[in-house]
Amino acid sequence: MLSDRDIAEGVTLRPIEEIAASLTIPAESLIHYGPNIAKVRSTLCRHLEKRPDGRLILVTAMSPTPAGEGKTTVVIGLAQAFRALGLNASACIRQPSLGPFFGSKGGATGGGHSQVIPSDDIALQFTGDDYAVIAGHNLISSVLDNHIHFGNKLGIDTANIFWRRVSPISDRALRRVVVSPGTVEERMDEFHISAASELMSTLCLVRDLDEFRARVGKILLALDKNGGPVTVDDLKITGAVTALMRSAIHPNLxxxxxxxxxxxxxxxxGNISLGCNSLIATSLALKVSDYVITEAGFSTELGAEKFFDIKCRAGGLKPDAVVIIATTRALRFHGHATDYLKKDTDALKKGLDNLGKHIENIRSFGVPFIVAVNRRPEDDDAEIDALASMIKAMGVEASIVDCFEKGGAGGVDCVERLVKKAGEGGALRFLYNTDEPVIEKIGAVALNMYGAEKVELCDDAKRDLSLIERLGYDALPVCIAKTPRSLSDNPKLLGRPGPFTLKVKRIRPALGAGYLVVECGDILLMPGLPSSPRAELMDVDAEGRITGI
Known part of the structure; x- marks a missing residue:
């Protein structure tokens, strides 16, 4: 089979105006970034508000292997399959992060015959949205420290500064740093990956620039010496941060x-943040498409739960169907195979416990679903057929998808089933009400999604919760950060772990995004690179063509 690069270079791209026109997006709503990339003005949503929404389909997965299970490839392939059947469809995905791109996982632009193109541009700088987030985020950090340096009129308690700096690159050396060393302002700080920035999540949960500005102003940065909140509005830079984000607010096509x-x-x-693309992009797609296929990071208990309980709640979205991706390698991995890349029928069967839990998770939300067995070129046909039969024996509808090798044609059976599922009329049920106590909201997710027996707050988390309750931030949804390797907060507990305790280390208000970040286990907000990062394989020739991706 041809490489991803060969397939992409063999494609004659259509002018982006034609792609927009296929969705009835007018040319005057486009902001061009070359012939094949454009932003669509976010104000178009306002002009289309009376138009009915299309059907919304979420793609999620069982617990993954370290390499991932191909959600993006399937989303792209299904969008192509809808179009192959003559149905007006579009896909909504997240922008790839440079951390995994230069690390070990790759560019998250799909693969094989189901890619978004131009993949190099998309995976690297693209239209600069991530850099706008980084600039806006670090502007806040800079002005905060500058304010302290020039007299600290707000009386900021330097022992209670919550706002951390961000970087787009995975860098374990930045997990703990010293700010202003050798001065009276010296203190410990840390960097987080930009994909965990509160500005990034805020961008993904607003409807327009005005709402973004209002939410940015509310972001909690620190406490003053009387224990009161210090926000971006207090630093008088809400307008400046919004100015940096004024182009990033427009979705990319x-x-x-x-x-x-x-x-x-x-x-x-999806593990340390929201795990969903922007509400603006999804809302716009629903106005110009009959079917919209989107994805949520990692698996059902992470990205999908946040999609339902946070994004759908914030945006009033009503999903019509869900696809749960299963792969032979993920089933072997969670079936404790010695080598999950090799055929192992016993491990495959044991891995069904993990898939079964993810099926239960989606059932709890009340949305119709099917399981898609995602076939890869190295898969054994007999094993794929056996897996599909095992899933059907569980009383669950299954479809084999082969979007990697066959493009849209490999997703037609799945799409035909999805069209029927989307017409069944399910009604989304949230796991909790936001006015419930914080510990009960965490428990609702931990017990129902993860299979935990109980939730335990460490001392820091107890202090965090007391502060949250004192300041009146306790009526927000929870965004739980934990490992994606396991249903639990322990990455070593594969399959479907037995009774365990979810250990909460910190609870942090993210008032701009509109939720509470609940950090569990040994989760890291700044990843590190592997021993042999993918960056070592990359180069650029004299024509600017990137190799080694």
Missing amino acids: VQTNEGSPVFIHGGPF
Whole structure:
């Protein structure tokens, strides 16, 4: 089979105006970034508000292997399959992060015959949205320290500064740093990956620039010496931060290798942040498409739970169907195979416990679903067929998808099933009400999604909760940060772990995003690079062509 690079270079891209026109997006709503990339003005949503929404389909997965299970590839492939059947469809995905791109996981632009193109541009700087987030985020850090340096009129308690700096690159050396060393302002600080930035999540949960500005002003940065909140509004830089983000607010439009439209906007990670693309992009896609296929980071208990309980709640979205991706390698991995890349029927069967839990998770939200067995070129046909039969024996509808090798044609069976599922009329149920006590909201997710027996707050988390309750921030949804390797907060507990305790280390208000970040286990907000990062394989020739991706 041809490489991803060869497939992409063999595609003749359509002008982006044609892609937009296929969705009835007028040319005057486009902001061009070359012939094949454009932003769509976010104000178009306002002009289309009376138009009915299309059907919304979420793609999620069982617990993954370290390499991931191909959600983006399937989303792209299904969008192509809808179009192949003559149905007006578009996809909505997140912008890739440079951390995994230069690390070990790659560019998150799909693969094989289901890619978004131009993939190099998308995976690297793209339209600069991530850099706008980084600049806005670090502007806040700079002005905060500058304010302290010039007299600290707000009386900021330097022992209670919550706002951390961000970087787009995974860098473990930045997990703990000294700010202003050798001065009276010296203190310990840390960097987080930009995909975990509160500005990134805020971007993904607003409807327009005005709402973004209002939310940014509310972001909690620190406490003053009387224990009161210090916000971005207090520093008088809400306007400056919004100015840096005024172009980033517009969603990006590109195309697949088969010419299907794809919106790419926002890039929060699913394990340590929201894990969904922007509400603006999804809302716009629903106004110009009959079917919208989107994804949420990692698996059902992470990205999908946040999609339902945070994004759908914030945006009033009503999902019509869900696809749960299962792969032979993920089932072997969670079936404790010695080598999950090799055929192992016993491990495959044991891994069904993990898939079964993810099926239960989606059932609890009340949205119709199917399981898609995602076939890869190295898969054994007999094993794939056996897996599909095992899933059907569980009383669950299953479809084999092969979007990697066959593009849209490899997702037609799945799409035909999804059209029927989306018409069944399910009604989304949230796991909790936001006015419930914080510990009960955490428990609702931990017990129902993870299979935990109980939740335990460490001393820091107890102090955090007391502060949250004192300041009146306790009526927000919870965004739990934990490992994606396991249903639990321990990455070593594969499959479907037995009774365990979810250990909460910190609870942090993210008032701009509109939720509470609940950090569990040994989760890191700044990843590190592997021993042999993918960056070592990359180069650029004299024509600017990137190799080694």
